[in-house]
Amino acid sequence: MSQAVQTAVIGVTGYSGAELARLLVRHPRLKGKPPIFAGRVDEQHQKQGGIPLREIHPQLIDSHGAGDIRVQPFSWELFEDLGVDTVFLATPHEASREMVPEARKRGFRVIDLSGAWRLEEAANRAVYKFEDEGSADALFMQSQAVYGLPELHRKEIAGAGLVANPGCYATSVILALKPILAAGLVNIDCGIICDSKSGVSGAGKAPTARTHFMYAADNLSAYGIFSHRHTGELLEQLSLDASSITFAPHLLPIPRGILSTVYVRFNGAQTSSAIEACYRDFYHGSPMVRLYGANLPQIQYSVRTCYADIGFQLSKDGQRGVIVSCLDNLLKGASGQAVQNLNVMHGWGEAEGLE
Ligand SMILES: NC(=O)C1=CN([C@@H]2O[C@H](COP(=O)(O)OP(=O)(O)OC[C@H]3O[C@@H](n4cnc5c(N)ncnc54)[C@H](OP(=O)(O)O)[C@@H]3O)[C@@H](O)[C@H]2O)C=CC1
Numbered sequence: 001m002s003q004a005v006q007t008a009v010i011g012v013t014g015y016s017g018a019e020l021a022r023l024l025v026r027h028p029r030l031k032g033k034p035p036i037f038a039g040r041v042d043e044q045h046q047k048q049g050g051i052p053l054r055e056i057h058p059q060l061i062d063s064h065g066a067g068d069i070r071v072q073p074f075s076w077e078l079f080e081d082l083g084v085d086t087v088f089l090a091t092p093h094e095a096s097r098e099m100v101p102e103a104r105k106r107g108f109r110v111i112d113l114s115g116a117w118r119l120e121e122a123a124n125r126a127v128y129k130f131e132d133e134g135s136a137d138a139l140f141m142q143s144q145a146v147y148g149l150p151e152l153h154r155k156e157i158a159g160a161g162l163v164a165n166p167g168c169y170a171t172s173v174i175l176a177l178k179p180i181l182a183a184g185l186v187n188i189d190c191g192i193i194c195d196s197k198s199g200v201s202g203a204g205k206a207p208t209a210r211t212h213f214m215y216a217a218d219n220l221s222a223y224g225i226f227s228h229r230h231t232g233e234l235l236e237q238l239s240l241d242a243s244s245i246t247f248a249p250h251l252l253p254i255p256r257g258i259l260s261t262v263y264v265r266f267n268g269a270q271t272s273s274a275i276e277a278c279y280r281d282f283y284h285g286s287p288m289v290r291l292y293g294a295n296l297p298q299i300q301y302s303v304r305t306c307y308a309d310i311g312f313q314l315s316k317d318g319q320r321g322v323i324v325s326c327l328d329n330l331l332k333g334a335s336g337q338a339v340q341n342l343n344v345m346h347g348w349g350e351a352e353g354l355e
């Protein structure tokens with residue numbers, strides 16, 4: 001078990017990169033080894049040795065350990081010279097798709113926050129329209145990738161060279177459904193409905209027509225129904241057929257947070273205590289999932305935490321269930337999960353630096 005892991009982050013100027021910086025500079029296992037931050041640095045800052053992190057994220061003041069850390073101009077040689085072990089990519093899917101093969105060739109372990117390597121099936125990946133789709137290099141890299149949801153794949157993540165951090169909506173829905181599906185309690189033929197709502201930071205820092213204040217504020221809108229790219233993650237991780245699950249994402253006019261409401265029919269009548277036991281058994285030893293039972297979680301409870309919060313209620317006859325799953329899209333939905341994966345990869349306590 002190493003105490004001296006050197007980490008590096010590409011994409012710290014983005015929303016999830018900022019949260020990653022906040023978590024990593026305070027991580028108890030990284031004391032004395034602050035992460036290296038690298039990215040696109042303009043000429044003027046290059047002359048000054050990089051951009052001071054506090055210029056980009058003033059909220060990361062000294063008490064958070066950010067000190068004089070700078071975002072340096074990115075190169076793989078920089079990481080090699082500085083003895084980097086694990087690289088986080090908080091970059092767009094296409095950028096990750098290009099960078100990861102080179103990072104792996106150079107021997108870095110990678111935790112990629114993007115969707116570049118999450119999907120095993122070419123049919124599910126088609127939504128991304130990757131330029132290198134089908135190439136031998138890309139297929140090889142895909143075969144090495146482990147889906148970075150520790151609650152499902154802890155063992156594989158521990159030995160992985162490439163961890164594909166899950167999507168934020170996907171995390172909330174998979175964690176809500178996996179225990180009852182794995183126990184065979186859900187009547188799949190009746191269809192499962194996942195109604196998910198996300199804060200605007202889920203879309204990243206580049207404004208789009210959909211996420212512009214004028215459209216997002218004082219509004220609630222559905223989008224991506226039957227076509228959202230996280231559907232493939234749900235199908236693969238829950239071993240479901242496309243006809244048995246309907247995923248409907250919505251844009252909520254709040255900065256961060258996701259609430260997924262999942263509607264299921266059971267195979268026969270269930271009791272609250274049986275369903276509660278099912279969740280407790282499944283998440284035994286999973287410190288980043290908090291179970292609420294019939295006291296449903298709310299976005300307010302989960303936001304700015306690295307937890308996924310899950311609760312449920314049953315119909316009077318026990319035939320139907322509604323599961324509510326909340327998380328912070330930038331934390332358990334992205335950076336918190338990435339640090340949880342770092343902990344698993346290095347044999348540290350899974351919740352270290354996250355509570
Ligand atoms: N936001 C969220 O809730 C979630 C996001 N994700 C995924 O995490 C990744 C980051 O998301 P998010 O933080 O929202 O994104 P942002 O748009 O907020 O930030 C993107 C970051 O990537 C950098 N970047 C863009 N292109 C390149 C490039 N070609 N080379 C190097 N750096 C580049 C940007 O740097 P610069 O400042 O130079 O432009 C910026 O730091 C994405 O893949 C996203 O899909 C996953 C789960 C949840």
Ligand SMILES: CC(=O)N[C@@H](CCC(=O)OP(=O)(O)O)C(=O)O
Nearest residue numbers: 114115167168169198199202203
């Ligand atoms: C509100 C919002 O726009 N959310 C994003 C999903 C964010 C996320 O987890 O996405 P990645 O798969 O890009 O990593 C979306 O629907 O496209």
